[in-house]
Amino acid sequence: xxxxxxxxxxxxxxxxxxxxxxxxxxxDVFKREDKIVKAVDNISFSVEKxxxxxxxxxxxxxxxxxxxxxxGILVPSSGAIDVNGVIPFKHRELNARRIGVVFxxxxxxxxxxxxxxxLSLMRYVYDVPEQQYxxxxxIFADILAxxxxxxxxxxxxxxxxxxxxxxSVALLHNPDILYLDEPTIGLDxxxxxxxxxxxLEVNKKRNTTVILATHDMSDIERLSSRVMVINTGKLVxxxxxxxxxxxxxxxEMIVAELANKIEDTSELTGMGVDEIKYxxxxxxxxxxxLKINSSTVLKWLIDKAETKDISIKVTPIxxxxxxxxxxxx
Amino acid sequence: xxxxxxxxxxxxxxGLAYRVEYFVGTFRNLVILLVxxxxxxxxxxxxxxxxxxxxxxxxxxxxxxxxxxxxxxLLTVNxxxxxxDRIRNxxxxxxxxxxxxxxxxxxxxxxxQNMFAFLFQLLPxxxxxxxxxxxxxxxxxxxxxxxFTMINAIVISFQINYIIGLVVFWYLRGWQANIVWMLNRLFxxxxxxxxxxxxxxxxxxxFLPFRLYYFVPISIYLGTLTPRDCLYAILQQFAWMIILYxxxxxxxxxxxxxLVIQGG
Numbered sequence: 001x002x003x004x005x006x007x008x009x010x011x012x013x014x015x016x017x018x019x020x021x022x023x024x025x026x027x028d029v030f031k032r033e034d035k036i037v038k039a040v041d042n043i044s045f046s047v048e049k050x051x052x053x054x055x056x057x058x059x060x061x062x063x064x065x066x067x068x069x070x071x072g073i074l075v076p077s078s079g080a081i082d083v084n085g086v087i088p089f090k091h092r093e094l095n096a097r098r099i100g101v102v103f104x105x106x107x108x109x110x111x112x113x114x115x116x117x118x119l120s121l122m123r124y125v126y127d128v129p130e131q132q133y134x135x136x137x138x139i140f141a142d143i144l145a146x147x148x149x150x151x152x153x154x155x156x157x158x159x160x161x162x163x164x165x166x167x168s169v170a171l172l173h174n175p176d177i178l179y180l181d182e183p184t185i186g187l188d189x190x191x192x193x194x195x196x197x198x199x200l201e202v203n204k205k206r207n208t209t210v211i212l213a214t215h216d217m218s219d220i221e222r223l224s225s226r227v228m229v230i231n232t233g234k235l236v237x238x239x240x241x242x243x244x245x246x247x248x249x250x251x252e253m254i255v256a257e258l259a260n261k262i263e264d265t266s267e268l269t270g271m272g273v274d275e276i277k278y279x280x281x282x283x284x285x286x287x288x289x290l291k292i293n294s295s296t297v298l299k300w301l302i303d304k305a306e307t308k309d310i311s312i313k314v315t316p317i318x319x320x321x322x323x324x325x326x327x328x329x
Numbered sequence: 330x331x332x333x334x335x336x337x338x339x340x341x342x343x344g345l346a347y348r349v350e351y352f353v354g355t356f357r358n359l360v361i362l363l364v365x366x367x368x369x370x371x372x373x374x375x376x377x378x379x380x381x382x383x384x385x386x387x388x389x390x391x392x393x394x395x396x397x398x399x400x401x402x403l404l405t406v407n408x409x410x411x412x413x414d415r416i417r418n419x420x421x422x423x424x425x426x427x428x429x430x431x432x433x434x435x436x437x438x439x440x441x442q443n444m445f446a447f448l449f450q451l452l453p454x455x456x457x458x459x460x461x462x463x464x465x466x467x468x469x470x471x472x473x474x475x476x477f478t479m480i481n482a483i484v485i486s487f488q489i490n491y492i493i494g495l496v497v498f499w500y501l502r503g504w505q506a507n508i509v510w511m512l513n514r515l516f517x518x519x520x521x522x523x524x525x526x527x528x529x530x531x532x533x534x535x536f537l538p539f540r541l542y543y544f545v546p547i548s549i550y551l552g553t554l555t556p557r558d559c560l561y562a563i564l565q566q567f568a569w570m571i572i573l574y575x576x577x578x579x580x581x582x583x584x585x586x587x588l589v590i591q592g593g
Contacts, residue, residue, distance in 0.1 A: 013589070068590055073425040075586045089585070096428035108423050112346050113339065121339060124332040125427055 003177065003209050004047040004070065009079035011040040011065050039065045041233035042079070047211070049176070052203055054220040054241070055213040057230035058325040063213040066230070067179055070211070071101055084176060097126065100170030104182030107162055108169050109154045115165050116150045119172060126173035133172070140168040143198050160191040167195060171202060177209045178202070184216055196222050217317045229324055236324060241317075248323060249315035250290045254297055256283050259306035268300055281308075289314075332429060333437040340441030344449070355450045358398060362454065365394045365520065366462055380524035381531075382553065389551055390522075392464040396547050397519050398454055400479070402447040404486040404542060405439045412494035413503035419591035432577060435494075436487055443483075467550050474559060475550045481566040482542030488573035489513075489538065495580045499587035512537070518544030538569040 017035045019028055040062045047053055057063050068074040069081060072088030072095045081088055088095040101108075109118045123133050141147035144164040149157060157165065163183065170178060178199070184192045200223065202208050212223060220227055220241065227244060229237040237244055251274075258281050265276050273287040285297055294312055301307060344351060369390045372378070377386045412435070415421045424431060458464035467475060493506045514520065516530075517539035523531055534540050545562045548554045554562065 068422065071426050073422050074588065074590060092425065092585075093428045093430065096426055099426075101426045103422065106420060106423060108426075110339070112343055117339070121332075121335055124335045125429055 003049040005082040050207040052210040052224040054224035054227040100175035104185040249320035257309040336437035337441040344445030408490040498584035
């Protein structure tokens, strides 16, 4: 069941184009020259209920702008959004009832009061029934350990505590959709893992749809199988993560420690590898896994020399993305 | 509905966290109050003065100043600055992603804050009034009417400031509020009752809403308005509340379209 449908979504911003020099500045006072920046440029996609979708892109690509339009706090310049049968920016409050949002760089918590007060307040804001409220508090205590700091004023919380608190607030009312914008930014590995586990748990138990906008590739790899890549406002990839890796990250590398040097590598070159490097007893072979299989290279190696140690390295997802990000205006 | 009551409660209790600010604020208001009392005592050396609407005694003038000071604590000043801050640092996104009416939420926060300020300053002001200067007290009907018009006054004052605050959604600056407040200081009668105004200023004032939350309630308290004028004033309050509400609705739609949320 499709829960989010986005069609030809656009968001333009007017940016003042400041003309240079003194004469330019004076001219600007009388007639402003504006430049139209397309923050989101004709994006279309749909999300099924229960999916966890990763949404990645370089800074300024339009990730957060898209999310803000999905939430309903930003009005699109053109295009259509349908979330759960509701147009977010037209029916902001109605849409807000069934979504939970975590902005990694901002907090939803009230600054001067303890976390318990914020949670109590959110119970009223979202009309959470008493039983559900108590149940969720217990779950948050069990998995996110928020009971340890639930009475501490929010301004005294560490980043990891604050993030766990924000996630609790976002999920208190059992939303259908959870939007996460950089939820693990700045967190240590232990807290990150705890949060990721919690998100997986919530998705499994409640079939909560999750939209995860992030720079952290390990977040993506851990949580989502589908990934959308946005760059300069345009959607450049929407599909399976493994397919993305295969298509854009097919470069692999075999490093082997040899007992004896291989004199003639021309045969290997003939088989279609990209690069062969020698350093002391180590040979490094770079190849495109779409052109030649790793087992073919390995077989040749083992035939030709006595190998003491072999390792195969695939292109890290970061490099894949870096290549896609490198195209910027 | 309950959620907005909770907001009133929370912003009320927050006042307790900022005690020092309130002490300083109370002190400041008391100083302003005393200055005004001294000024009027100097002006009304004869003990009374004849105005366009009749004779005003020094005691009545003192009462005017005291009640005006009390009203000042109830009427919002913070709405515009709070909104400006939250829009400029992007925290407004946190408010808008929740299932609540933004205007009601802003109103509830203002109410809690100002109620606390009012209770905090009520005793000192009354002390000055009763012990040091002497003030009048209204008849029961007038008191009830006064309270009724004060409720309307709080709403109207909020709406005006909210309309100014919404401009910040796209303009990102709140200094335009100062223009309205300047007009407010003059035409509301907060410092100088409209009895002392030349006719043409009174006429202008009649077309503006400002006097409806200072001069009119205080006049009702003092009993200087005829029943017909009272009714007329209350109807005007309702009319302005409706007009201003319509304006907020229109402005909200425009504001949301132009809203720029800072930060990624």
